Amino acid sequence: MKRFSVFFCVSVFLFSCLVESKAAPLKQQNDGVYIVYMGAAAPSNNGSMRKDQAQLVTSLIKRKRNALVYSYTNGFSGFSARLTAEEARSIAQKPGVVSVFPDPILQLHTTQSWDFLDSFSDKKISAAIRPGSASAQPSSSGGADIIIGIMDTGIWPESASFHDDGMGPIPARWKGKCEKGDDFNSSNCNRKIIGARYYPNSDDQGGHILDSGSPRDHSGHGTHVASTAAGSLVDDASYYGLAMGTAKGGSPSSRIAMYQVCQSFGCPGSAILKGFDDAIKDGVDVLSLSLGGSGGFKPDFTTDVIALGAFHAVEKGVVVVCSAGNSGPYRSSVVNEAPWIFTVAASTIDRDFQSQVILGDKTVIKGGGIHFGNLTKTTMHPLATGASLKLDNATRSDDARDCVPQSLDPAKANGKIILCETHDPNYGIDDQKDEVISAGGVGIILIVTDETRFIAPKFDTFPGSIIIEKEGNQVSNYINSTRNPVATILPTVTITGNKSAPVVISFSARGPSLASTNILKPDICAPGVDILAAWPTEADLNRAIPGKNPPGYYIISGTSMSCPHTSGIVAAVKAQNPKFSASAIRSAIMTTSIQTNNQNAAITTTSGETATPYDIGAGEANPTASIEPGLVYETETADYALFLCVTGYNTSQIKLISKTIPKDFQCPDKLTEDAVSSINYPSIAISKLKDGEPKTVTRTATNVGPEESVYTATIEAMTGIEATVTPNKLVFTKEKKKLTYKVTFTAPSSPKNDIFGSITWTSGKYRVRSPIVVSTE
Known part of the structure; x- marks a missing residue:
C-alpha cells in the first residue's frame, strides 16, 4: 500500500492512522x-x-x-x-x-450519513429538492448546474459514484478542462466529473516522489470526499456488506471538478494556490478543501495559502468550505479560521459497527470495530489478559498488559483470545493486533476510553473488538472468577438508529479562534465519523478480504469527511437559491442548524458534556431547512477588509489585495479587536466584557422570505450578562429588505468563564438563530 499521511489520520489513542500508514512526519x-x-x-x-x-x-x-x-x-x-x-x-x-x-x-485533514441528516428536517420539502434523497434523480433539480471543486488527492473516475446517467449537458459557463496524464485521459471525464487538473511542478526536485503524473487518485482520500459531496446514486453500496445502502452525495446532481493539489508527501501551498487560481477561472460554485495546517498556532494571513486563495475565490462569489482540523479536543485547535472561510467540525451519526464479545457465562458485550473473522457463538476459546501472558524477558510488565510488540509469550498466548489495555500512546491498534497474531492468539479485545469507542477501528479478518473501561472491568472480573474463562468475538454487524447522535467527536478541532476571539470558529458541524464513500479499487489501496475483490467503498473518519458533507449542502442551497451570495449561503446553513440530538436532548461531546459553540459552531447542519432560511446575514468584502486591518494589514496592502472594496476604504486609526465583533457575521462573539462597561454589536439582516414579514427577537439567557436587542422587532416590506439591529451586552462584574447563548429571530414560518459567545480572553 502506498504510504499516505493525511489529516484524517487521527491520533486518537490507538487509532494512529485511519488508513493504516506510518508515514514519516511531513516536511514543513x-x-x-x-x-x-x-x-x-x-x-x-x-x-x-x-x-x-x-x-x-x-x-x-x-x-x-x-x-x-x-x-x-x-x-x-x-x-x-x-x-x-x-x-x-x-x-x-x-x-x-x-x-x-x-x-x-499542508496536511489532508456515505450512505447512512445523509439519511441521518435528513431525519433532522424540520421543514416539509419535496423529495425533488431534498439533498441526499434516495428518490431524487440527477436531473430533478437545478443542482445539475452547480459545480463543486474539490482540492485533494485526485479522483478514481471508474467509481460507480461518478456515473452520469440522466445528467444533462455540461454547463456552458464551464471553462475548465480534463487534463491528460498517466493512466488518465479526457474519456475519464463525463457529465459528472467535468474537470480534472493536477500540479506535478509542485515537487521541489529535492527528493519528493510524485504519486502519478495525472489527476488519478492513488490515495483514496480525494475520491472519498468527492463522492461524499456530489456522488451519484448507487444502490447496494457497502464495505463488504457493512453500512449497506444507497450511496449518494449531498448534491448528487451537481458536477465535480477535481484539483489534485496533494501528493503522498503532503499538499504544497504553491499547488493549492494554483488550484484556487484555476478554479476561479474555470467557474466553480463551491470549493471543498479537506486539508490545512496544524492546530494550536495563531494564523498569519500574509502567509496562509488557504486563507489567501479563499479570499479571492469568495470575492468572485465562490463558497469555500474547509475542514476545521483534527487536533481536538484541545482548546483553540481550530484551523482555516479566516471569516471568509466556511469552517466545519465533525460529529457522529446514528450508526455503530458492533463486534460483540460473548463470555462463557453468556454475558454479551456490544463492543465495536470492523472485522470479518470466522468465530461463531459456538466457537469459544480460552480468554486471558495480556498481563498474564508476559514474555519472561519482556522489559516492562505494562508492555504485556498493553500487548505491545515483543511482550507476549507464544507458549502462553497460543490459541487464546487476549484482553489488552491501551495505556501506551506510542503503539496503535495494528501494533497490538500484530503482536497478538505473532504470539498465536486467535482474537483481541481492546479496552479503550469512552471517547475512543465512537470510532470503529479495522481488524480486517482477525477477530477483534474494542470495549469501554466499564465493560473491560466486566471481562476482567469474569476472568478472575472463573477457572477456565472462555469467550468468542462475533463478526461485525451494522446497527443504526439506536444511539444518541450527533455527538461531537473528540478529534474535531475546537475554538476559540486564535486569529480573533471576536469571530466564532468553527462555523458548523457535520458528520465525520465512520463515513462510507467511494474508494479506488486499486489493490494496494485496500485492506481486501482474501479471495474477494476490493468493494470500491471504504469507511474512514475525520473533519475531512465533515467538510464535503457541508459542501454538498452548500451546493443544494445554491441550486435552489441561485442569487444567494457566498456569505448568504453560509448564513442560511448556520442560522437553520440544529442544537439537539435524535433523543431531543442537547448535543454533547464524546466526553458527555453539552457541546458549546466552540465545539459545533452554530450547530449541526440541517440540509433541508437551510434551503429556505427566511433571513440571511451578508458579509461584505469591506467586513473582511476590516478584519485584515485588525490582524495586521495596512490600508495600502489591503487595496493591493482587493479591488472590490470601496475606494475610500481606510483602516481606522484607533482600531481594536472589538471592531471584529460587528462584522456582519451569522454568529456573535465578543471578548473581555468588563465590569459595568457595555459592548454593542451591530448586525444587518436581509429578508429572503416573503416580502411582508415580521420577526421578533429572543435572547437565550446568559448567566450574569444582560443582553438587550434594539429594535427587538424587524418589519420587512417590499421596500425594506435589509434591516439593522444592535445587541448590547452588560455585566455587573467581569465574567470568570466563557459564556454561551443565542439570539433567535422568529416569524410565523421561520426561525433564524445565531450563537453568542462572550469570552474572557
Whole structure:
C-alpha cells in the first residue's frame, strides 16, 4: 500500500492512522520554493499578468531559467519560484508585492450519513429538492448546474459514484478542462466529473516522489470526499456488506471538478494556490478543501495559502468550505479560521459497527470495530489478559498488559483470545493486533476510553473488538472468577438508529479562534465519523478480504469527511437559491442548524458534556431547512477588509489585495479587536466584557422570505450578562429588505468563564438563530 499521511489520520489513542500508514512526519515546507503573493489580479481579468508581476517573472527567468514553478493570474496575482533566501528578501521589497514566504506543505485533514441528516428536517420539502434523497434523480433539480471543486488527492473516475446517467449537458459557463496524464485521459471525464487538473511542478526536485503524473487518485482520500459531496446514486453500496445502502452525495446532481493539489508527501501551498487560481477561472460554485495546517498556532494571513486563495475565490462569489482540523479536543485547535472561510467540525451519526464479545457465562458485550473473522457463538476459546501472558524477558510488565510488540509469550498466548489495555500512546491498534497474531492468539479485545469507542477501528479478518473501561472491568472480573474463562468475538454487524447522535467527536478541532476571539470558529458541524464513500479499487489501496475483490467503498473518519458533507449542502442551497451570495449561503446553513440530538436532548461531546459553540459552531447542519432560511446575514468584502486591518494589514496592502472594496476604504486609526465583533457575521462573539462597561454589536439582516414579514427577537439567557436587542422587532416590506439591529451586552462584574447563548429571530414560518459567545480572553 502506498504510504499516505493525511489529516484524517487521527491520533486518537490507538487509532494512529485511519488508513493504516506510518508515514514519516511531513516536511514543513517545500525546500527552496517561495510564494510571491501580489494581491488582486490584473484589471482585465483575462488571465494576463499584471505589469509589475510580468516584470518580476521576466527578470527571474532571465537569471534562472527553471526557477518559475507556477504563475497566478486569474483570481489573484503572484507566482511561486525556486529562490535563495536572499532573492526572496529582495523580491519582498519590490513594489506591488504583498508578501513572500516559503512554500508550506499542508496536511489532508456515505450512505447512512445523509439519511441521518435528513431525519433532522424540520421543514416539509419535496423529495425533488431534498439533498441526499434516495428518490431524487440527477436531473430533478437545478443542482445539475452547480459545480463543486474539490482540492485533494485526485479522483478514481471508474467509481460507480461518478456515473452520469440522466445528467444533462455540461454547463456552458464551464471553462475548465480534463487534463491528460498517466493512466488518465479526457474519456475519464463525463457529465459528472467535468474537470480534472493536477500540479506535478509542485515537487521541489529535492527528493519528493510524485504519486502519478495525472489527476488519478492513488490515495483514496480525494475520491472519498468527492463522492461524499456530489456522488451519484448507487444502490447496494457497502464495505463488504457493512453500512449497506444507497450511496449518494449531498448534491448528487451537481458536477465535480477535481484539483489534485496533494501528493503522498503532503499538499504544497504553491499547488493549492494554483488550484484556487484555476478554479476561479474555470467557474466553480463551491470549493471543498479537506486539508490545512496544524492546530494550536495563531494564523498569519500574509502567509496562509488557504486563507489567501479563499479570499479571492469568495470575492468572485465562490463558497469555500474547509475542514476545521483534527487536533481536538484541545482548546483553540481550530484551523482555516479566516471569516471568509466556511469552517466545519465533525460529529457522529446514528450508526455503530458492533463486534460483540460473548463470555462463557453468556454475558454479551456490544463492543465495536470492523472485522470479518470466522468465530461463531459456538466457537469459544480460552480468554486471558495480556498481563498474564508476559514474555519472561519482556522489559516492562505494562508492555504485556498493553500487548505491545515483543511482550507476549507464544507458549502462553497460543490459541487464546487476549484482553489488552491501551495505556501506551506510542503503539496503535495494528501494533497490538500484530503482536497478538505473532504470539498465536486467535482474537483481541481492546479496552479503550469512552471517547475512543465512537470510532470503529479495522481488524480486517482477525477477530477483534474494542470495549469501554466499564465493560473491560466486566471481562476482567469474569476472568478472575472463573477457572477456565472462555469467550468468542462475533463478526461485525451494522446497527443504526439506536444511539444518541450527533455527538461531537473528540478529534474535531475546537475554538476559540486564535486569529480573533471576536469571530466564532468553527462555523458548523457535520458528520465525520465512520463515513462510507467511494474508494479506488486499486489493490494496494485496500485492506481486501482474501479471495474477494476490493468493494470500491471504504469507511474512514475525520473533519475531512465533515467538510464535503457541508459542501454538498452548500451546493443544494445554491441550486435552489441561485442569487444567494457566498456569505448568504453560509448564513442560511448556520442560522437553520440544529442544537439537539435524535433523543431531543442537547448535543454533547464524546466526553458527555453539552457541546458549546466552540465545539459545533452554530450547530449541526440541517440540509433541508437551510434551503429556505427566511433571513440571511451578508458579509461584505469591506467586513473582511476590516478584519485584515485588525490582524495586521495596512490600508495600502489591503487595496493591493482587493479591488472590490470601496475606494475610500481606510483602516481606522484607533482600531481594536472589538471592531471584529460587528462584522456582519451569522454568529456573535465578543471578548473581555468588563465590569459595568457595555459592548454593542451591530448586525444587518436581509429578508429572503416573503416580502411582508415580521420577526421578533429572543435572547437565550446568559448567566450574569444582560443582553438587550434594539429594535427587538424587524418589519420587512417590499421596500425594506435589509434591516439593522444592535445587541448590547452588560455585566455587573467581569465574567470568570466563557459564556454561551443565542439570539433567535422568529416569524410565523421561520426561525433564524445565531450563537453568542462572550469570552474572557
